Amino acid sequence: MGEPVRVPATTTLTTTPIAPDQAQRLFQCSTCKRSFTRVDHLTRHVRSHTRHKPYVCQVCTKGFARVDLLKRHVAGHSAENANKNKRSTTVRASRVIQACEACSQNHLRCEDEKPCSRCRKKSIECRVATPSAFDETEVNAAQDLLGLSSSFTTPADAHDTIEGLALLNESHDDAIGTSNDAPSSDRSEQEHDSGAIMPPPSYSHDDFTYDSTMDMEDPLDPLLSSYLRNVLPIESVFSGHASPKGPMDTHLHWDMDLNDLDLRLLDQYNVQAPFNPTTPSTDNPSADQQISASESSDEVVVRAEAFKNSVWRYLPQSNRDFAAAEQPNLAYAETARVGSPxxxxxxxxxxxxxxxxxxxxxxxxxxxxxxxxxxxxxxxxxxxxxxxxxxxxxxxxxxxxxxxxxxxxxxxxxxxxxxxxxxxxxxxxxxxxxxxxxxxxxxxxxxxxxxxxxxxxxxxxxxxxxxxxxxxxxxxxxxxxxxxxxxxxxxxxxxxxxxxxxxxxxxxGRFRRSSWKNIVPTHEDKGVTLEEKWKKWVNEELFLRLVHHAFEHDRQSSMALSKPPLISYSEMQLPLPCPDSIWHAVSAESWKGKMLSNPSIRSRPSPTDCLLDLSHLNQHEHASPSFLYMVWGMIWEYRQMAAVAGKSHIQPNNSLILSSRHQELTKYLEDFQVSSSTVFQSSKKATHVVLQLLLLHLNAPLEDMQLFAGVEGAEEARRAYPALKDWVITSAARQALLHAGQLLRIAGELSPGALRNFNAIAVYHASLILWAYVLLKRGIANNRRDTSSVVVCLDGEESLDSRRFVTLDQGIPAIRGRAASGAVIPISDTDGILQTLVAMLKNNHDSLEGSCPPLVDNLIQLMESLRSATK
Structure with a gap:
C-alpha cells in the first residue's frame, strides 16, 4: 500500500463520476484509488486495509477502528455485569496487523508471528505482501495533513445511521476467522467474544457521509446473528474457495459513502408537499387522460348506461323465476290472434x-x-x-x-x-x-x-x-x-x-368420417327394399345436416358474441351434405334417379378438404359456407394473438408472426372469392354477409370496440381506448371500414324480414365500425387533414378511389344507404349514419308497432343510444 496522494480537482476518478458542482475530492487512497473530500474519511478508509484497531475497550480489551464505535460499545457495559463481561481467557489487543497471502486469499485469520500456524500446518510458504502496506506511521501521516493527532475522533452521532452495517461487517470478519483451518484457540476465542445490545441509533441527515469500506467490528445484533447462523450460515457463503477473492469477492464492505450521491432533488420537499395533487407530473398520460381528449366522461357513462339494458348484459335476479313467469303466456287467447293485423x-x-x-x-x-x-x-x-x-x-x-x-x-x-x-x-x-x-x-x-x-x-x-x-x-x-x-x-x-x-x-363420433355410411341405391333396388334404403339414407343425412347446422350455429354465435368457437376446424372430418336437389326428393324412386345420375355423390369432400383444396368450391353447393366457417376458426386465433401481442412489451418480436398470419388469411379469402365466383352469382346472400363480416373481423378488433362502446362499463371503455387509438390510423382500419360498407350494401339487398338473427347483428357490427372509427379519429390531436375532396362510397362497387382511400388515406369516406334519394352521407356525420342504419333495420320489417323481432328492437335501441351519446 502506498501513501495517500493529493488528487487534482480536474481529475476524473474511475470509480464514481464527479459532478461539476460537487466538492473537490483531494485525498485519494493509493491502494484502491478511492478519493475522499475529508482526510478523516481517508484515515478511516485506510484502516479497512490495515485492519488497525487503535481504540481498545478497557473492560473487555476489544479493539475498534473508530472511537465512536468504542464509545457505543463501552456504553453497553453496566456496573453490575462489568465483571461478567470480562474475559477469563487471554485475549489479544487487536487483530493481526497484516495477514499472510495464503490466509488473506482464503479469508482466514492469521497471526502476527510468521510463519503462521496455518502455513506451518499446511507446509506452505508463509509470505507477506510487499512493504507497500500501510502502517501506523502512514495513518498518522494522513491525519497530520490537517494537524490531527493519532487520537483523532469523529462525532458519534455522525455515524449512527450505519451502525447496523458496521455490526454486520465485523460479524463477517469474525466468521471467516472461524473456518475449519483456523486454530481451535482462535475459534473458541471468537465464539466467546460478543457484544451487548446497543441502544437504537439516532439518525442525522446532515452527517450521512460514512464511507462503507471502513472496518466494522461491533458484534452482530442478536436477531441478525440468529438468522445468519441458522438460516444462512456465513461459513458456507464466505469461506474457502467457494468465495474467491477478486471479481467474485463477496466481502461485506459495502460502499455507503453518500458523498457520491446527488441528493439535491430532495430540496424541493422543503418548499412543497411531495405528493401534492397540484404538483406537475412527468408520467405518461393514462388511459383516462387520453380518452378525455376525445370525449367527455359523461359520454362514456351514457354509452355504458345504454348497454345495461342491451342483449349483451344479463344480471340474474334471485327473487324472480323467469321460466315460471312465462307460463301464463301458454294460456293463449284466441281473440288475440283473430284481432291481430x-x-x-x-x-x-x-x-x-x-x-x-x-x-x-x-x-x-x-x-x-x-x-x-x-x-x-x-x-x-x-x-x-x-x-x-x-x-x-x-x-x-x-x-x-x-x-x-x-x-x-x-x-x-x-x-x-x-x-x-x-x-x-x-x-x-x-x-x-x-x-x-x-x-x-x-x-x-x-x-x-x-x-x-x-x-x-x-x-x-x-x-x-x-x-x-x-x-x-x-x-x-x-x-x-x-x-x-x-x-x-x-x-x-x-x-x-x-x-x-x-x-x-x-x-x-359424429365429427369423424368413419362414422358415416355411404348409402347409395343400385339399379336393382325396388319396392320395399328401395323404400327402406331411402329411409336409412334420410336418417343418415338428417344426422349429417344436424352436425353441420350445429357447426354453423357455433360459428355464427362466436362471431356475434365475440366468444371462442367450441368446434375446432381441424376436427370437421365428416362429409358435406348432399345436394339440395337430392335432399328434397319426394319419394324413394325420385331419390334413386337423382342419386344414380350424380356419380360425384359417392365421394363428397369434408370441410377440411375444402379448406385445403379450393377446387371443391365450384363442385359442391355446401362447400362455400363450410369453407367460410372453417376460416373463422383461424381468424379467431389470429385476433387472440393480436390482442395478447398488443398488451405485451415484446410486440416487435411478434409483429412478423402477426403480419404474415394476416396476409395468409387475407389471401385465403381472396382465393375463395376468385374460386367461387360462379357460385356467388347464384348463391344465397347470407354467404356474402358472412364473407364481409369475416374480413371485417380480420381487420378490426370488434371485442375492443364493444368495450370502448361501453358494454362492460365506463372504466373498461377508457382502458380500451389506447389500443384503438393506435389501430385507427392504420390501413387495416380503413380496410375494415370498406368491408363494413360492403356488408351494409349486401344487407340492404336482402329480402323483407331477412334482417334478423345473425344478419341483424352483422349490421350492428358494421355500424359499430363506422361509429368507432369517426369517434377515434376525432380524439387524435395530430390527425392529418386530407385535402382531397373525392367522396368514397364505402357501400358502392370497388373502385380506384376506394383503393386509394385504403392505401393512402385519401378521400372522404361516406355511405349512400338504401334511401330513395340516394343521398351520400359522410361517415363523419355519425348522427346521420346511425339514423340511416336504424331506418334500414326498420324498413326490412313491417312498419307496424312491435313488428320487429325483439333482437332487432334491442339493437335499434342500442344504436339510438350511441347516436344520442355522440351528438
Whole structure:
C-alpha cells in the first residue's frame, strides 16, 4: 500500500463520476484509488486495509477502528455485569496487523508471528505482501495533513445511521476467522467474544457521509446473528474457495459513502408537499387522460348506461323465476290472434299435407302441464291453443325463408305425429317467435321454456337419449331460439348449453368420417327394399345436416358474441351434405334417379378438404359456407394473438408472426372469392354477409370496440381506448371500414324480414365500425387533414378511389344507404349514419308497432343510444 496522494480537482476518478458542482475530492487512497473530500474519511478508509484497531475497550480489551464505535460499545457495559463481561481467557489487543497471502486469499485469520500456524500446518510458504502496506506511521501521516493527532475522533452521532452495517461487517470478519483451518484457540476465542445490545441509533441527515469500506467490528445484533447462523450460515457463503477473492469477492464492505450521491432533488420537499395533487407530473398520460381528449366522461357513462339494458348484459335476479313467469303466456287467447293485423300471414302456408291430430295436441298439452306450476295448470288447460293454430305455426316454421328449416328437416318424411312432444313444442315455438304477432311470440317463448324443461327430464329418464336424433334436434332448435331471441337471459342460457350438445356429438363420433355410411341405391333396388334404403339414407343425412347446422350455429354465435368457437376446424372430418336437389326428393324412386345420375355423390369432400383444396368450391353447393366457417376458426386465433401481442412489451418480436398470419388469411379469402365466383352469382346472400363480416373481423378488433362502446362499463371503455387509438390510423382500419360498407350494401339487398338473427347483428357490427372509427379519429390531436375532396362510397362497387382511400388515406369516406334519394352521407356525420342504419333495420320489417323481432328492437335501441351519446 502506498501513501495517500493529493488528487487534482480536474481529475476524473474511475470509480464514481464527479459532478461539476460537487466538492473537490483531494485525498485519494493509493491502494484502491478511492478519493475522499475529508482526510478523516481517508484515515478511516485506510484502516479497512490495515485492519488497525487503535481504540481498545478497557473492560473487555476489544479493539475498534473508530472511537465512536468504542464509545457505543463501552456504553453497553453496566456496573453490575462489568465483571461478567470480562474475559477469563487471554485475549489479544487487536487483530493481526497484516495477514499472510495464503490466509488473506482464503479469508482466514492469521497471526502476527510468521510463519503462521496455518502455513506451518499446511507446509506452505508463509509470505507477506510487499512493504507497500500501510502502517501506523502512514495513518498518522494522513491525519497530520490537517494537524490531527493519532487520537483523532469523529462525532458519534455522525455515524449512527450505519451502525447496523458496521455490526454486520465485523460479524463477517469474525466468521471467516472461524473456518475449519483456523486454530481451535482462535475459534473458541471468537465464539466467546460478543457484544451487548446497543441502544437504537439516532439518525442525522446532515452527517450521512460514512464511507462503507471502513472496518466494522461491533458484534452482530442478536436477531441478525440468529438468522445468519441458522438460516444462512456465513461459513458456507464466505469461506474457502467457494468465495474467491477478486471479481467474485463477496466481502461485506459495502460502499455507503453518500458523498457520491446527488441528493439535491430532495430540496424541493422543503418548499412543497411531495405528493401534492397540484404538483406537475412527468408520467405518461393514462388511459383516462387520453380518452378525455376525445370525449367527455359523461359520454362514456351514457354509452355504458345504454348497454345495461342491451342483449349483451344479463344480471340474474334471485327473487324472480323467469321460466315460471312465462307460463301464463301458454294460456293463449284466441281473440288475440283473430284481432291481430298479422293473422292473415298464418293462412295458406303449407309445406306438408299431413295435419296435426288431436292426440298429438294432447301429448303436447301433457308435456306443458308437467312443466308448469300448480297455480297455472287450470288456466293453461282451459286456454291452450287449438289444433288449427298449432298446425299453422308448424307450417310457418317449415316455410319461413329466414328460418331455413328445410335445410336440416326433411319435408317429405316430416310428420308431427311422429315427433316427440319436446321437439314438437320447440318446432311450434320457433314458428310462433318468427311471426310478427306479439302474443304469438310470447306463446312461442313459453313453449320453448316448457320444451327445455321437458328435455332435461327426458335425458334423466333415459341416458341413451343423448344419441337420439330427435332429442339432439330439439336441443339445437332450443339453442337457435335462445341465441337469436333478443332476451339476454335466453341468450346466455343458449351460450352455456351449446357445450353439452357439442360434447354429445363429439362423443358420438359424429365429427369423424368413419362414422358415416355411404348409402347409395343400385339399379336393382325396388319396392320395399328401395323404400327402406331411402329411409336409412334420410336418417343418415338428417344426422349429417344436424352436425353441420350445429357447426354453423357455433360459428355464427362466436362471431356475434365475440366468444371462442367450441368446434375446432381441424376436427370437421365428416362429409358435406348432399345436394339440395337430392335432399328434397319426394319419394324413394325420385331419390334413386337423382342419386344414380350424380356419380360425384359417392365421394363428397369434408370441410377440411375444402379448406385445403379450393377446387371443391365450384363442385359442391355446401362447400362455400363450410369453407367460410372453417376460416373463422383461424381468424379467431389470429385476433387472440393480436390482442395478447398488443398488451405485451415484446410486440416487435411478434409483429412478423402477426403480419404474415394476416396476409395468409387475407389471401385465403381472396382465393375463395376468385374460386367461387360462379357460385356467388347464384348463391344465397347470407354467404356474402358472412364473407364481409369475416374480413371485417380480420381487420378490426370488434371485442375492443364493444368495450370502448361501453358494454362492460365506463372504466373498461377508457382502458380500451389506447389500443384503438393506435389501430385507427392504420390501413387495416380503413380496410375494415370498406368491408363494413360492403356488408351494409349486401344487407340492404336482402329480402323483407331477412334482417334478423345473425344478419341483424352483422349490421350492428358494421355500424359499430363506422361509429368507432369517426369517434377515434376525432380524439387524435395530430390527425392529418386530407385535402382531397373525392367522396368514397364505402357501400358502392370497388373502385380506384376506394383503393386509394385504403392505401393512402385519401378521400372522404361516406355511405349512400338504401334511401330513395340516394343521398351520400359522410361517415363523419355519425348522427346521420346511425339514423340511416336504424331506418334500414326498420324498413326490412313491417312498419307496424312491435313488428320487429325483439333482437332487432334491442339493437335499434342500442344504436339510438350511441347516436344520442355522440351528438
Amino acid at each position: 298479422h293473422g292473415a300471414q298464418l293462412i295458406s302456408r303449407r309445406a306438408t299435407q299431413e295435419r296435426m291430430q288431436q292426440t298429438t295436441r294432447d301429448k303436447l298439452l301433457t308435456l306443458v302441464i308437467k312443466t308448469t306450476t300448480p297455480a297455472n295448470m287450470a288456466r293453461i288447460a282451459s286456454s291452450f291453443p287449438n289444433i288449427e293454430l298449432l298446425d299453422s305455426l308448424i307450417q310457418f316454421f317449415l316455410t319461413s325463408p329466414f328460418l331455413d328449416a328445410q335445410s336440416w328437416f326433411h319435408l317429405p318424411t316430416f310428420s308431427p305425429s311422429k315427433l316427440r312432444p319436446e321437439l314438437l313444442a320447440c318446432v311450434i315455438a320457433a314458428g310462433a317467435i318468427s311471426t310478427p304477432d306479439v302474443p304469438l311470440r310470447k306463446l312461442g317463448f313459453a313453449l320453448q321454456e316448457a320444451s327445455r324443461a321437458g328435455q332435461a327430464s327426458a335425458f334423466e329418464e333415459d341416458n341413451s337419449a343423448i344419441r337420439s336424433l330427435q332429442h339432439l334436434q330439439n336441443v339445437l332448435l332450443q339453442l337457435d331460439i335462445g341465441m337469436w331471441s333478443g332476451i339476454s337471459r335466453k341468450m346466455e342460457i343458449s351460450e352455456s348449453f351449446l357445450q353439452p350438445l357439442v360434447t354429445m356429438l363429439r362423443r358420438g
